[in-house]
Each structure stands twice: as structure tokens, then as C-alpha cells.
Amino acid sequence: MTDTSSPTDAPMLAVRGVKTFYGNIMALKGVDVDVHRGEIVTLIGSNGAGKSTLMMTIFGQPRAREGQIVYEGRDITKMPTHEIAQLKIAQSPEGRRIFPRMTVYENLQMGASVDGFAHFDSDLQKVYTLFPRLKERINQRGGTLSGGEQQMLAIGRALMSRPRLLMLDEPSLGLAPLIVKQIFDAIRELNRTEGLTVFLVEQNAFHALKLAHRGYVLVNGTVTMSGQGRELLERPEVRAAYLEGGRH
Amino acid sequence: MAAHTAESASAENAAPASPSAFSHALKDAFFAGLIMLGLVGPLVGFETVIRDGALGLDYRPLTVAVMVAIVFVGRLILNLTVWSPNRVVKTRTGPSPMARAVTAAGPAFKPALLAFAVAFPLIAVLSQGGLNESRYLIDLGILILTYVMLGWGLNIVVGLAGLLDLGYVAFYAVGAYTYALLATSAPVNDFFAALIGEKFWADWAFWICLPAAGIFAGVWGMILGFPVLRLRGDYLAIVTLAFGEIIRLVLINWVDFTGGGAGIASIPRVTFFGIPFNASEHGFAALFGLKFDPMHRIIFLYFVILALALLTAFVTVRLRKLPVGRAWEALREDEIACRSLGLNTTNVKLSAFATGAMFGGFAGCFFAVRAGFVSPESFTFDISAMILAIVVLGGMGSQIGVAVAAAVMLGGMEMLRNLGFLKQFFGNEFDPSLYRMLLFGLAMVVIMVWKPRGLVSTRDPTIYLKEKKSVSGDLVKEGHG
Numbered sequence: 187m188t189d190t191s192s193p194t195d196a197p198m199l200a201v202r203g204v205k206t207f208y209g210n211i212m213a214l215k216g217v218d219v220d221v222h223r224g225e226i227v228t229l230i231g232s233n234g235a236g237k238s239t240l241m242m243t244i245f246g247q248p249r250a251r252e253g254q255i256v257y258e259g260r261d262i263t264k265m266p267t268h269e270i271a272q273l274k275i276a277q278s279p280e281g282r283r284i285f286p287r288m289t290v291y292e293n294l295q296m297g298a299s300v301d302g303f304a305h306f307d308s309d310l311q312k313v314y315t316l317f318p319r320l321k322e323r324i325n326q327r328g329g330t331l332s333g334g335e336q337q338m339l340a341i342g343r344a345l346m347s348r349p350r351l352l353m354l355d356e357p358s359l360g361l362a363p364l365i366v367k368q369i370f371d372a373i374r375e376l377n378r379t380e381g382l383t384v385f386l387v388e389q390n391a392f393h394a395l396k397l398a399h400r401g402y403v404l405v406n407g408t409v410t411m412s413g414q415g416r417e418l419l420e421r422p423e424v425r426a427a428y429l430e431g432g433r434h
Numbered sequence: 435m436a437a438h439t440a441e442s443a444s445a446e447n448a449a450p451a452s453p454s455a456f457s458h459a460l461k462d463a464f465f466a467g468l469i470m471l472g473l474v475g476p477l478v479g480f481e482t483v484i485r486d487g488a489l490g491l492d493y494r495p496l497t498v499a500v501m502v503a504i505v506f507v508g509r510l511i512l513n514l515t516v517w518s519p520n521r522v523v524k525t526r527t528g529p530s531p532m533a534r535a536v537t538a539a540g541p542a543f544k545p546a547l548l549a550f551a552v553a554f555p556l557i558a559v560l561s562q563g564g565l566n567e568s569r570y571l572i573d574l575g576i577l578i579l580t581y582v583m584l585g586w587g588l589n590i591v592v593g594l595a596g597l598l599d600l601g602y603v604a605f606y607a608v609g610a611y612t613y614a615l616l617a618t619s620a621p622v623n624d625f626f627a628a629l630i631g632e633k634f635w636a637d638w639a640f641w642i643c644l645p646a647a648g649i650f651a652g653v654w655g656m657i658l659g660f661p662v663l664r665l666r667g668d669y670l671a672i673v674t675l676a677f678g679e680i681i682r683l684v685l686i687n688w689v690d691f692t693g694g695g696a697g698i699a700s701i702p703r704v705t706f707f708g709i710p711f712n713a714s715e716h717g718f719a720a721l722f723g724l725k726f727d728p729m730h731r732i733i734f735l736y737f738v739i740l741a742l743a744l745l746t747a748f749v750t751v752r753l754r755k756l757p758v759g760r761a762w763e764a765l766r767e768d769e770i771a772c773r774s775l776g777l778n779t780t781n782v783k784l785s786a787f788a789t790g791a792m793f794g795g796f797a798g799c800f801f802a803v804r805a806g807f808v809s810p811e812s813f814t815f816d817i818s819a820m821i822l823a824i825v826v827l828g829g830m831g832s833q834i835g836v837a838v839a840a841a842v843m844l845g846g847m848e849m850l851r852n853l854g855f856l857k858q859f860f861g862n863e864f865d866p867s868l869y870r871m872l873l874f875g876l877a878m879v880v881i882m883v884w885k886p887r888g889l890v891s892t893r894d895p896t897i898y899l900k901e902k903k904s905v906s907g908d909l910v911k912e913g914h915g
Contacts, residue, residue, distance in 0.1 A: 245774055271776030279774060285767035288760075289895040296764050299757055300776035325895065347776065 196259065198223045198383055199244070199275075199351060204253035206236075206243045213239045215407040216253065221351065221385050226377050228386040228394040228415065230428060231404035237387045238280045240404070241355050245277060246270055257351070272300050276349030278340040280356055280387075286329030290320055293328050293339055297346030305348065313342040316372050334365035341369065345376070351383045352376070358390040366390065370397050391428035395419040403428075455520060459513035467506035474501050544834060551579070551740055555733045565729040572729075576736050576804065578844045580797055583743040585824040585836040587793030590750055592822065593831035594759065595786035596766025598671040601658070601678025602821055605791040607685060607813035608654050609647040609798020614698040614808045615691075616643050637708045640803050644796060651795020652788040659787035663780055666769070678818055685810040697809025704735055704803045735804050742800060746793045747833050753789070755896045762786050763831075827881050829888025838889055847874060 197220040206214040213236045221227045231237050243250050246267045255263045262270050271277070276297075285293050294313065298306050314321040317338040323331060328339060337357055344352055354373070358366040370393055376382045388394035395401050398415040403424060411418065418424050478501065481492040550557075558571040584606065591599045616622055617639040626635040662673050685692045692698070703711065706718045711731035713719065718734075719726035753759035761782045764772050773779055802808050824843055828835030850873065853866040881889065 247770065247773070266778075267773040268776050268778045271774055277774045279771065283768050283771035283774075285764050285771065287767055287893055288763060292760060292763075292895060296760060296772075296775055296777075299761070343775070 195223075197221060198258060199385065200254075200256045201240070201244065202254045202256070204240070204243060204250045204255060206239055206248055207251050208239075208248070213407055214243065214250075217404070217407070217409055219402055219409065221383060223383055224377070224381045225400060226373070226384040226386060226398045226415075228388055228398035228401045229404055230388055230391040230394055230401060230424075232389070232428070234406075235404045236407045237389075237404055238355055239407075241277070241280070241353055241385075241387050244270075244353065245275075271347070274300070274348065274350045275353065276344035276347045276351070277353045278337075278344045278355065278357060280359075282336045282340040284328040284331075284336050284339050284343065287327060289327055290324050290331070290339055293343050294320075294346050297343035300347040306346075309346050309348065313345055316345075316375070317342055334361045334369075337361060337365070337369060338372075341372070349382070351385065353385045353387075355387045356389060357386070358388065358393065366393060373397065391424065392419070395424075455518065456514070459510055459518070462513055463506050463510035466509040467502050470502045470505040471498070474498055547834070547837065548744075555736055565727050569729060569732060572732055572736055574845065574848055576732070576739055578841050579736070579739040579743050580801065581821065581824060581840040581844055582837045583739065583746050583797045583800075584794060584821045585828065585840050586743065586746040586750060586833060587790050587797065588821050588825050589790075589828075589831065589833070589836055590753075590762070590793070591786055591790035592825050593836075594750075594754065594766065595762040595783065595790075597783065597786060598667060598674070599787075599790070600671045600675035600815075600818055600822065601681075602674075602790070602794055603813045603815065603818040604658070604678040604681040605651040605654060605794030606798040606801065606817065607681050607810075608651045608791075609795030609800075610802040610808045610812070611685065611692060611698075611798075612647040612650045612795065613640065613643040613799040613802040614701050616646065617702045617802075618698060618700070636702050637705050637710060639702050640704050640799070641707065644799050647799035648792040648795040651798065652792035654795075655787040655789075655791025656784050658791075659784040663783055675815070675818075678813075678815060682810050682813050685813070692810075695810060697807060697811070699807045701802055701806050701808070703806060704731060704738065706734060735800075739797075739800055739804075742796050746796075749789075749793075750833065758782070758785055760896060823878060827878065827888055829885075829890040831893055832888065832890035835888055835890030843874065843877070846877070 199219075199221040201217055201219040203216045203218060204214055205212060205216055217236070217240055219227070219229065219240070229237050229240065239248075242248065244255055244262075246262070246265060250263055253263070254261060257270075257273060257275065260273070262273065285296065288296070294310060295303075295306070298309065301309075319335055320338055320342055323335060328336065331339060337359075341352075341354065341357065344354075357369050357373075361369070373384055373386070374397055377384055386394055386398060395415045395418050400413065401415045401418045402409050403411040403418065411421065411424065413421075475498060479494055479498045481494055483490050483492050554575050555568070555572055558568040558575070559565055562568040562571060584602070587605075588599065588602045591597050591602070617635075623635045626638075658674065658677050662670055665673060686695050688694070705711065709716070709718050709721060711718045711728070711734065713726040717726065718724075718730055724730070750759075754763070761772065761777050762785075764775075764777070765779060765782050765786070769779055772782070801812070805812075820843070824839045825836055827843070828837070828839035847870050850870050851867045857864050
């Protein structure tokens with residue numbers, strides 16, 4: 187399943203034959219995904235394909251019943267979630283999950299708890315540069331932000347831990363096209379300037395595949411296609427299934 | 435209701451002129467009165483009485499008329515005011531005037547309250563005209579402060595960490611029994627008698643047991659914490675409720691150890707850091723050149739509980755600014771997000787349970803030394819419910835709100851005892867204190883309707899950038915519990 191064009195060294199994150207169940211229902215039916223250092227990899231698929239399940243399985247909630255997840259040479263399949271996060275994998279989860287009654291500043295502080303507070307100020311400046319809107323809202327409660335601002339906060343919070351791998355679950359969900367563009371530009375910028383590895387789960391296939399180096403298509407708990415982002419974008423199956431509405 | 439809807443429907447058609455609005459209101463009130471008459475006519479209007487050994491009927495037209503009149507007039511007033519179609523409904527944006535007033539007075543309010551608490555014994559003595567006369571007020575002050583402290587302790591668990599604990603009284607009991615058992619234990623007394631001096635344990639028991647009671651209760655907090663780590667919300671509440679009951683039942687049934695339902699009596703009294711409050715020449719009064727008065731001990735107890743309560747508040751405020759306190763709050767907001775940010779939620783929960791329980795233990799130890807007697811009867815679910823009510827009414831997570839709620843609830847309930855003059859209106863049978871729980875419930879309903887998030891619903895951020903800005907709690911989505 188690995189793409190031949192990717193670097194020769196071992197992948198940063200390797201998902202091997204992972205099966206995840208909700209009760210008796212198999213949500214992931216043996217998924218293989220590789221993410222190499224410095225890449226943006228996207229996982230696209232329709233509702234209920236298991237995209238978020240794969241993302242959460244990597245984080246140990248729920249656990250994979252079969253298969254193996256290896257991050258930087260360590261098997262993290264059975265590791266507790268908070269220890270996985272301490273390996274510098276950061277996540278902006280589905281539905282953002284910011285802390286609504288805490289201020290933007292406190293939310294960002296929570297993000298830094300893994301890293302300690304040594305680089306807090308410089309990291310905060312970086313998040314400000316990336317999302318100037320957060321600076322204006324710094325003393326406001328998370329719950330009073332608009333959807334787009336909450337998404338920026340969720341990504342900003344994830345970045346505060348100085349991650350080596352950033353996992354984003356549907357950052358474009360429910361947002362205006364302009365905000366989506368802002369957020370995707372920010373992701374591209376992070377990848378280009380800091381070499382941040384990004385694993386992006388998206389329904390917005392057009393934007394995601396345009397942004398990503400490589401992509402996987404998840405259908406019903408199985409990876410059906412994979413390849414270069416642009417290349418996948420040209421495939422008639424992908425166009426028919428995910429882009430029929432044209433470019434949106 | 436049907437008449438009212440019809441009225442408002444017709445009112446929509448044209449801009450209602452005021453005479454027609456009034457006639458509508460009158461008509462509606464008339465129908466409401468008619469319905470009331472139909473309802474209470476048969477139910478209240480007739481009364482069966484035993485007359486000459488046979489069943490007879492009495493009529494009560496006056497009562498019916500009064501009831502119907504109340505409904506008619508009440509409905510008419512409501513129609514013309516609250517339900518009036520001409521009424522412009524005020525839409526509120528931002529904090530209410532009262533909230534603004536509270537925010538403005540906020541910085542002065544806390545020091546004023548603290549100053550009042552410190553000066554309270556003096557005020558009580560001066561206003562009552564003597565030490566002994568002030569005993570009732572100071573006892574009430576001690577009671578309120580005990581609940582303030584318990585409220586602040588539970589606030590850590592419920593308000594900050596968002597873990598609904600219905601068995602908080604268990605830790606109060608653990609603290610009280612820790613002191614009661616250790617202070618009355620002969621082996622411990624003998625041990626210290628041999629080691630240091632004959633009177634050492636009697637004089638120092640409280641000051642040594644106080645930290646021990648806190649630590650012990652904290653350990654019990656963790657013991658409770660372990661099995662409930664995976665639980666949240668309703669399920670957590672049920673298990674903690676059971677835990678509180680288990681502790682109480684163990685205290686009742688383990689007669690050899692705890693004295694069972696009879697409790698433990700003659701617990702050593704508090705000392706002034708080793709100096710007993712008695713009339714002897716080594717007593718507190720003699721050493722400080724005062725005339726002996728049993729009230730010295732009571733006033734000292736007041737300051738002990740004040741200090742303990744302030745310690746609780748201080749520690750909570752400090753902890754909130756540390757990573758552990760912020761983690762508690764984050765846990766309340768979103769557990770999954772916490773875990774994905776690398777927080778070990780097991781440790782976060784256990785530390786919240788242990789810290790909250792520790793302060794419950796301190797308060798329990800104080801309770802035992804004040805009362806000189808403990809029995810399982812003092813640690814029923816009512817206490818847990820009362821403390822939780824104080825925390826919820828005060829506004830979860832708010833220190834000052836909890837203090838005000840404790841003072842209002844307990845002080846208010848005590849006030850009812852002093853309403854003897856109402857007997858003039860309701861006859862000698864009337865006992866206002868019997869209505870305490872009724873009014874208590876009513877107060878809770880009123881507060882929850884009027885301020886669904888408690889008296890103080892704003893949450894102060896622990897840290898600001900440049901300016902301090904607090905957002906009214908009702909503008910923010912409910913935290914997921």
C-alpha cells in the first residue's frame with residue numbers, strides 16, 4: 187500500500203492491518219496507512235467510512251482489536267492515550283473539543299501542558315502569526331468564539347505542544363469557504379516552513395487532495411485507493427464519488 | 435389557557451387599541467374565574483359534616499368566592515401586565531444591571547466580607563451586650579463557616595473538576611472519626627505519656643490529629659476515586675451516594691471499633707495550641723490574665739474554622755493557577771480532549787477527589803472537637819445534599835458564591851426559628867421552624883429559575899493577557915458534565 191515515490195526510510199507512522207470494532211460492528215476492516223516525515227497525508231471518504239475512527243484508533247480510543255500502529259519505531263497500539271500524546275503527536279479532534287468555559291489563552295495553555303512551559307511565549311507568538319484572529323480573542327471564552335475561530339483554536343492548541351505529527355479531523359467542517367482556505371493555507375505554511383508532518387482527515391476531498399502530498403480513500407472501513415494527491419484528484423472514480431458537486 | 439391563546443391570536447390582526455385589549459383581558463379573566471368556579475365549587479363548596487350522628491352537608495360559599503376572586507383578579511392583572519399584547523419584551527444583551535453592579539462592587543466585596551467574618555465575634559458580643567449572650571450568634575457563625583468550608587472543599591470536586599459527588603459527607607465522617615478515635619485512644623495516650631509527658635496527648639491531640647484527619651480523608655478520597663474512574667455524571671453520582679451510605683453503615687455496625695450508633699463521647703476539647711481552656715491556673719484565661727469564661731473556647735473555635743475555611747479558599751485559588759487546577763477545569767469541560775492533550779486523566783481525577791476529601795476531613799476533625807461527641811447520625815445523606823445544594827446555588831466553581839449561599843441557606847433557616855411574632859397572625863399552634871424545609875425548597879426553586887447557574891455564574895479566568903474581562907455565564911454553552 188505504500189507509495190513508491192515516498193522516501194526510503196521507515197514511515198513515521200505506520201498503521202498495519204488495523205481492525206476496530208464498536209461492539210460487534212467492525213468499523214475498520216484491516217486498514218494500512220503510512221505517513222512519512224515531512225508529508226501531508228490526507229484520508230478522504232464519505233460519512234461513516236471510518237475516517238474519524240481511524241484517527242481515534244491511532245490515539246487509542248477505541249483500541250484496535252487487531253493490527254499494529256507504529257510511531258517512530260515504537261508500537262503504540264496498546265499505549266494509553268495520554269502517553270501517545272506525550273510522544274508529540276497532537277490532535278485537533280472531530281468537533282474541535284475546545285474547552286468552552288476557559289479562555290482562549292487558557293485553552294492554549296492546556297495545549298502546552300505536554301511540552302512544559304519552556305517555549306510557551308514563542309509558541310504563542312507563532313500561533314498568533316498563524317491565526318491573528320486568536321490574538322484579538324485571547325481573553326474571550328472558547329465557547330463564545332465562532333465556528334471558524336474555534337477550529338483555529340483547536341489547531342493552535344494542538345500546535346502548542348510542539349508536535350512532530352499533527353492530526354487534524356475535518357478542520358473544514360461547517361466553515362465558510364474563505365475560512366477553510368485560511369486554515370488550509372496555514373497547514374501548508376506549517377508544513378513548508380517547519381517540515382511539520384500532517385495527517386488530515388477530510389470530507390472536503392477537493393481541497394484536501396490539492397493540499398496533500400499523498401492521499402488515501404477510505405470506503406466502508408477499507409482503503410480502496412491511494413496515491414499522490416493530484417493524481418487521486420484526476421481519477422474518475424474519485425471525481426464521481428467525492429467531487430460530483432464540482433469544485434466547492 | 436385556551437381563552438388566552440384565542441385572545442392573543444385576535445390581537446395579532448391589528449394593532450390592538452387599548453379599550454379592546456382591556457375588554458379581552460376582562461373576558462379572559464372572567465372565563466378563568468368561571469373555570470375556577472367549576473373546579474372549586476364542588477370540591478371546596480361542599481363540606482361533609484357529622485350532624486346528630488348522621489352525615490350532613492355544609493356550604494362554604496365565602497371560601498369559594500374568595501378563591502374565584504383571587505383567580506379572576508390575578509388573571510386580570512397578568513393579562514394587563516405580563517401577558518399584555520402591548521407589552522414590549524425587553525431583550526437583554528450582555529450582563530444584567532445587577533451583574534454589572536456586582537462586577538463593579540466585586541473588588542470591594544471580598545475584603546468587606548472577610549473583614550466582617552474576622553470582626554464577627556466582636557460585633558456579636560457588642561450587639562448582644564455580653565460574652566454569654568453572644569453565644570447563639572457565634573455558634574451560628576461557626577456552623578455557617580463549617581458549611582462554607584465544606585462547600586469550598588466540595589467545590590473542588592464538583593465545581594472545578596466537574597465530578598458529581600453525592601457522598602461528600604463520608605470524608606467529613608472520616609475526619610471526625612479520625613480525631614474522635616485517636617484522641618480518645620488509651621494506647622496512643624499512654625504512648626505519648628511515656629514519651630513526652632502525662633498531659634501531652636490531651637493538650638495536643640487536636641493539633642496533631644488535624645493534619646492526620648485531612649491526610650486520612652484524602653486517602654479515602656483516592657480509595658473512592660479508583661473504582662469510579664470510568665464513571666461520569668449520573669453513574670458517578672450514584673456510586674458516590676452509595677459510598678457515603680457505606681461509610682455511615684460501617685460506622686453504625688462496627689460497634690467494637692466505632693462505638694456503633696451510640697457514638698463516641700467525651701472527646702478532648704480544643705486547646706489554645708496546648709493551653710487548655712479551663713479555670714485552672716495553667717488555663718488560657720489565667721495565662722492571659724483574663725477572667726475565665728467558657729466563651730473563650732467558642733470564640734477560639736470560631737477563629738479556627740475561619741482559618742481553616744480561608745486555607746481552603748487560598749489553596750483552591752492557588753491550585754487553579756497551577757497546571758493541576760487548570761487540568762481539573764479542563765477535565766470538567768472535555769475529558770477526551772484532555773487525554774489527547776497528554777493529560778493523565780486518572781491522576782487528574784484522583785488528585786481532585788483527594789484534595790476535596792482532604793478539606794472535608796479537616797472540617798470533620800473540627801466538627802468532632804467542637805461537638806465533643808460524634809455519632810453516625812451526624813453524617814447522613816442530608817449533609818451531603820445540603821453541601822451540594824450550597825455549591826450549586828452559589829454557582830459552581832465560584833468561591834464567593836458558595837460562601838454567600840452557605841450564609842443565606844443556613845442563616846436563613848436559623849432566622850425562621852426567630853419568627854415567633856408570626857404566632858400573632860396564625861395562632862399559637864403555628865411554628866415557623868416547621869416550614870424551614872418547605873422554604874428551603876422554595877428558595878432553591880426560585881434561585882434555579884432566576885439564576886440557573888447559581889448566584890455567581892461568571893468564571894474568572896485564571897490568567898489574563900493585559901486586561902481582565904469576564905463574560906457572563908449565560909452567554910456560554912453549558913459545560914458537558
